[in-house]
Amino acid sequence: MATTLAKAADGAEVVEHAARIEHVSKSFAGPAGPQLVLDDITLDVAPGEFVTLLGASGCGKSTLLNLVAGLDAPTAGNITTNGRPALMFQEHALFPWLTAGKNIELALRLRGVAKSERRDRAEELLELVRLKGAYGKRVHELSGGMRQRVALARALAQDSQILLMDEPFAALDAITRDVLHDELTRIWRETQLSVLFVTHNVREAVRLAERVVLLSSRPGRVAHEWRVDIPQPRRIEDAAVAELSVEITEQLRGEIRRHGQH
Amino acid sequence: MASTETKADAADQPVKDSTGGDMAGLEAGLDALETTAHSGRPGFRQTFVEKILPPLVAIALVLVVWQALISFKVVTDPSKLPSPSDVWGEVKNAWLEGTLLGYIWTSVSRGLVGFLFALVIGTPLGLLVARVKFVRAAIGPILSGLQSLPSVAWVPPAVIWLGLNNSMMFAVILLGAVPSIANGLVSGVDQVPPLFLRAGRTMGATGLRGTWHIVMPAALPGYLAGLKQGWAFSWRSLMAAEIIASSPDLGIGLGQLLENGRTASSMSMVFLAIFLILFVGIAIDLLIFSPLERWVLRSRGLLVKS
Known part of the structure; x- marks a missing residue:
């Protein structure tokens, strides 16, 4: 592209x-x-x-x-x-084998963000969608609205225009x-x-x-x-x-x- | 674009209007309401009653029926059906002679080494079949066909090719377990929701990175089911090989023990061997595969607590 x-x-x-x-x-x-x-x-x-x-x-x-x-x-x-x-779907499309925080970190990792920065950046993004403290939560432990907010944070992690x-x-x-x-x-x-x-x-x-x-x-x-x-x-x-x-x-x-x- | 100015102004200062504050409170309320409370792990008492007691009762019932067959003279010939105490005596003897653990270890070590080989070969093979169309069309049907071929059938050619040794045993295990492991992975990959692949692609996970970060973890439940079946096939193949191809150089595993019992017409030794084979199969499943499977399913919220 x-x-x-x-x-x-x-x-x-x-x-x-x-x-x-x-x-x-x-x-x-x-x-x-x-x-x-x-x-x-x-x-x-x-x-x-x-x-x-x-x-x-x-x-x-x-x-x-x-x-x-x-x-x-x-x-x-x-x-x-x-x-x-970055693309967000009707379904949250979060990966159930990762926690909310790790889902965001995967997007950061695929974009080439250094390992040492990923955790802090993921926490920041979770805070941005007002989900501070959800880092370690599994996808199935979150409500529908919270899942979409994590999905939004993951999309933002791609740092797209x-x-x-x-x-x-x-x-x-x-x-x-x-x-x-x-x-x-x-x-x-x-x-x-x-x-x-x-x-x-x-x-x-x-x-x-x-x-x-x-x-x-x-x-x-x-x-x-x-x-x-x-x-x-x-x-x-x-x-x-x-x-x-x-x-x-x-x-x-x-x-x-x-x-x-x- | 009148709205651009408003936007630029607002971006400088944090959004602090009455509506926003309102909504944040609403959001916190929703989050609290919709987060499901998690019940802790069940206590030992509950686990004992629900999980441990039922199989113990079943085993006790089998022993009672068995003893009854002897006591009420339904079966009188001990060379056809030994009493439970005879078999127990056999276990005790083998333990006291120090050979019991040797029998088990000979077979289990062979089985596990063979299984690990099968894992190393079956995993990339399964990935290739699942991801490369040509490979799937070429060997996919053969791979699933091989699953229905009893692995005993491989014992004669393996003996001819490799002779009576450990390599022949491993060859039979591989031929039994590799198709199961590969097929498990293939069906695991086939069941990965397309949405995950699309989400992965928009994040830049394509090719090998996509396989590693998205396809493999998403296919893990199917893969584990394949591994579980692969172990069962490894163990069965090994027993077939040990029963048919016994040689003094090979050491006595559980299969040879069974065969030795037959040649010595010692039904209690035959029973001992059968019980040990069954015991090992169940123990490996309960100690390794079931916990692994439960852990994977639970962490993904796929395990419904009944």
Whole structure:
């Protein structure tokens, strides 16, 4: 994966974007020939920007995230990211044979962090997700919300410029999800990280993002974009969040309805 | 981008607004509520009643039935069925003569050395079959087929190739145990959740690093099951080899003891040998493999306490 860096006049490296998706299409082999899942997607994520990708089932939003993560190759088009992205899944994907702390240390180790620094760095990251003291805990001893927070700490341990999140809070209850939205917003603002966050939950998208991108379904295309200027910290029950959510939901319904009429 | 300024300001100072504090308290509450309390280890009394007593009762029952067969003259010929006390006498004699531990050690040392060889060969073989498509297609079916071949079948060719010596014993053990160990690892690797591999790849664990950090630890439960079966096969193969291929140079192991009992028409010696073979098999399993397996499963939260 190419790292795109532009040289500024004074010689300092200026990063133009955290991820650039240019005219990307993806098709999979289906029973009736190749099936187009993503059609000519173009999308930039600026450094430090928080973008949510919103869409109904079958819009290929997870497929797009896999392409950006480098787990799969696009059929056409080009994707460049500034370094290897970190990826967080709907399932925590923590390794059950390691403790919470060692899971984070593995990410550090694979990135080449010296052994003597790993323990301290892992403790710091656990503190960042407010899980001080969970270092020695096994994965099965943690609650769902705590597991996702350790997974977030592990993703942060990769020290990537961009964090990809594939519906990471979808399996959590509403209150835990609220808390994690808050954590994520706080950490994003502290770390200046770029985030590309996939969800089918409109309110979640509006609660978190600076920019919401709506994908149409089958094939996935960029249908609409909104810039969210509501100041952070927001709450999911804020009137402004609700208002924009209504507008976006209306558009999303329209996209879904189109599939009912042939 | 109006929101950028707000963000830059906020990044300088720690986020300390009423909402944040609120949420932190909520979070602490959730963590406390959702963390399951862990019950301590069961006491000795409970372990004794639940784990130790039942097998003792079963053994006692077998002894009672056995003694009853003799006492009530159901079986009268001692060359067909010796009494428990005759067999016990045989054990005591062997102990007093100092040969009992020798019999056991001859076989156990052979079995363990052979098993370690099988481990060293079976592990990389299993990894190759599991990870390299061509190798899997080429020898995968043969490897699982070999598991169903009784290892006794290897004794005659091994004797012809290697003669009556320890190498022949090891060859038979290897041919019995390597397929089990390799197959155990293959099924362990096959059952690794794809999510772990994807997570590993995004963290940069690919190729050998992925195998070492992700695939091997994730496959450990299946691998251990393969090792357990591999040991059982090692032990069985060894006994077959010792019974068929006895030679004075080889020393007396448990298999030879059984064969000696048969040639001497001493049913109590035959029973002694069978009990010792069974005893060693159970002891190795209880002392090595079961604790290892339980430790691995418990540390991953896979062991449900009943």
